[in-house]
Amino acid sequence: MKMNPHRFCVAPMMEWTDRHCRYFLRLISKHTLLYTEMVTADAVLRGDRKRLLHFDAAEHPVALQIGGSDRQGLAEAARIGAESGYDEINLNVGCPSDRVQAGRFGACLMAEPELVADLIAAMGATAKVPVTVKCRIGIDDQDAEESLDRFIDAVAKGGCRIFILHARKAWLEGLSPKENRDVPPIDYDRVYRMKARRPDLTIIVNGGIGSLGEAAEHLTHVDGVMLGRAAYQDPYILAEVDQRLFGAGEPTPSRLEVLDSFMAYAEGELARGVRLNQMTRHILGLFHGQPRARAFRRVLAENAHLDGAGLEVLKAARDVAAGTRRHAIAAE
Known part of the structure; x- marks a missing residue:
């Protein structure tokens, strides 16, 4: 059907x-x-x-x-x-x-x-x-x-x-x-x-x-x-x-898997001159309702708009969301 x-x-x-x-x-x-x-x-x-x-x-x-x-x-x-x-x-x-x-x-x-x-x-x-x-x-x-x-x-x-x-x-x-x-x-x-x-x-x-x-x-x-x-x-x-x-049978990706895939996409777009915050503004809700959602959003909000911001911001946000990093990179 x-x-x-x-x-x-x-x-x-x-x-x-x-x-x-x-x-x-x-x-x-x-x-x-x-x-x-x-x-x-x-x-x-x-x-x-x-x-x-x-x-x-x-x-x-x-x-x-x-x-x-x-x-x-x-x-x-x-x-x-x-x-x-x-x-x-x-x-x-x-x-x-x-x-x-x-x-x-x-x-x-x-x-x-x-x-x-x-x-x-x-x-x-x-x-x-x-x-x-x-x-x-x-x-x-x-x-x-x-x-x-x-x-x-x-x-x-x-x-x-x-x-x-x-x-x-x-x-x-x-x-x-x-x-x-x-x-x-x-x-x-x-x-x-x-x-x-x-x-x-x-x-x-x-x-x-x-x-x-x-x-x-x-x-x-x-x-x-x-x-x-x-x-x-x-x-x-x-x-x-x-x-x-x-009714599809494909496995559901985890939030972190989604973020990893988006990082690969962002890398290509950054190379074409797209600013990071043009992309990251859409992913702020990815960890909605999760324990470290606010910290994840903060890393992106405080850093993605800066001139020259690149994958390091997304990696830092990922680490915060995963619980392997405590602080936003701007605070270090």
Whole structure:
């Protein structure tokens, strides 16, 4: 039986899920579907494409999230993304920030389901990989029942078969992007009802999910689960994903084994001129909940940003985490 790659995903998160983060998370789970930060279609077309779209082959399966509302631009960006090797192109219809609204994309597009359907059709015509949508269950004063039904039905007609539903409304006025992640009430039942109503579609639930136990419960109602901040702040939560949710038989790597593998990756990136703290900022939570987690974070926080910082900082942090070294190198 073919494995559903959307069974467990890590959300696209601005400033967080860059290529270093994704490589690190892949060391913990082989099967989790990873998403990039949102990249605007305009940036793909006119920006530093190599910097924006580069990823390591080890990151597969990996999806590119794009933002925009221009049909031609999105179609071209989707084609470029697919040809760059991404396994999926995802259209952002969920971000509520003012900057995104000003560009007429993100959550405000939920008010224009026919436009989104047209965008998806255009992207699907140029990208030879699945084109998916990540959205909210509604915006502002919309009736989350009627409006979401209309939105999903219209966009599905445009060719989208996979929807990631953040189980909250987005309030485009009155709430900041940060508040929109927590203040609107969570409504998982609305996502469940959508799956029951449209069993032909792949429905993934997102929003406020904090553990694999919660994820397993959601999977009795929908096709997949997407974690965001919980997976970033406590990344070793992914260690049980492959066996528990995908039924894989590979052994789970220890935290220290993950760190050793990441050190090998960091060595190569350092040689290419990447600063150490650009990579280590993503691994601060690796020892979350462990006895020496604070000391591990301190070594990295106090030293990784320094000019010329190299593998010696990661080695010192490893020794602290393993209990073979007591002090941060800056204190010696």
